[in-house]
Amino acid sequence: MAYLQKCAATVLCVALAGCAQNMEIGKRHLSSANTTDSEERFGQHSSEATSSFFGKHKSKRVAVSGFDDLSGARVENGTSTAVAASGRILTHYILLENNNKNHYTLLDRSVLNELLNERRLAGQVNATNEAEVINAAPEFMREGLAGNVPPIVAIEDLLPSDYLIYGAVVGYDKRLKDDGTGAGIAGYNISNRHSRDQVSVMLELIDVQTGAIVGIGFGSQLIESTSVRASIFAQLRVNRILEFEQATILNDPTTLALIRAIDMALGEMFQDATS
Numbered sequence: 001m002a003y004l005q006k007c008a009a010t011v012l013c014v015a016l017a018g019c020a021q022n023m024e025i026g027k028r029h030l031s032s033a034n035t036t037d038s039e040e041r042f043g044q045h046s047s048e049a050t051s052s053f054f055g056k057h058k059s060k061r062v063a064v065s066g067f068d069d070l071s072g073a074r075v076e077n078g079t080s081t082a083v084a085a086s087g088r089i090l091t092h093y094i095l096l097e098n099n100n101k102n103h104y105t106l107l108d109r110s111v112l113n114e115l116l117n118e119r120r121l122a123g124q125v126n127a128t129n130e131a132e133v134i135n136a137a138p139e140f141m142r143e144g145l146a147g148n149v150p151p152i153v154a155i156e157d158l159l160p161s162d163y164l165i166y167g168a169v170v171g172y173d174k175r176l177k178d179d180g181t182g183a184g185i186a187g188y189n190i191s192n193r194h195s196r197d198q199v200s201v202m203l204e205l206i207d208v209q210t211g212a213i214v215g216i217g218f219g220s221q222l223i224e225s226t227s228v229r230a231s232i233f234a235q236l237r238v239n240r241i242l243e244f245e246q247a248t249i250l251n252d253p254t255t256l257a258l259i260r261a262i263d264m265a266l267g268e269m270f271q272d273a274t275s
Contacts, residue, residue: 049274067088069087090259093259094263178193200218224251
């Protein structure tokens with residue numbers, strides 16, 4: 001019995017060393033993914049190319065027209081949900097981060113209907129106010145006031161965009177790498193597993209006046225996942241059984257992977273449009 005316990009301890013030590021190494025790699029990778037350095041995470045690939053493109057063009061207004069998940073990796077009710085449906089707003093975020101020198105104006109088209117509704121409400125408020133002012137004025141002044149009452153709510157014209165950006169998640173490849181190790185003896189078991197996914201993004205820059213695609217870009221990012229499991233099942237004495245299990249899982253955030261893939265695609269797209 002003592003010999004078996006020594007063998008079990010030796011095997012588990014070796015297995016633990018291998019699992020600990022993989023877990024440490026996973027922790028370092030996750031720590032890198034969670035870095036608080038926004039300059040490293042957002043805009044490092046696209047900032048220079050974005051500024052270069054708009055610095056050479058008089059047209060300065062850009063909008064993100066849409067961002068779809070075309071990967072087909074996970075389909076629910078006919079819609080792919082491989083990653084969070086946040087591509088448009090993440091693209092907005094990177095473009096705003098890159099625009100520290102005000103090279104361009106970023107327009108939002110995702111809430112266009114809401115904007116139009118609010119503008120209609122403002123128009124109704126102004127029309128009601130004008131009617132009240134005219135009705136309260138002497139009759140000889142009413143004709144001159146029609147159309148000349150200052151609005152309560154100022155409404156400026158909506159700006160048209162010069163360029164549209166269309167983006168899509170074009171691939172979510174699961175388990176590009178999937179491996180693991182494990183060992184067990186005399187009720188002592190330990191195992192680890194490491195897998196690697198990849199998310200891929202493509203962006204198009206479209207000239208609104210001509211409808212021509214003036215630039216296209218591709219970006220991808222790996223998503224790492226590491227897990228370690230350990231369990232013990234031993235009979236200490238008659239009617240005395242020890243059972244223990246523990247697991248640790250580290251996953252890269254898919255949202256950060258999507259941001260970095262978009263950043264890479266933006267840089268390549270604007271570089272392509274500039275050349």
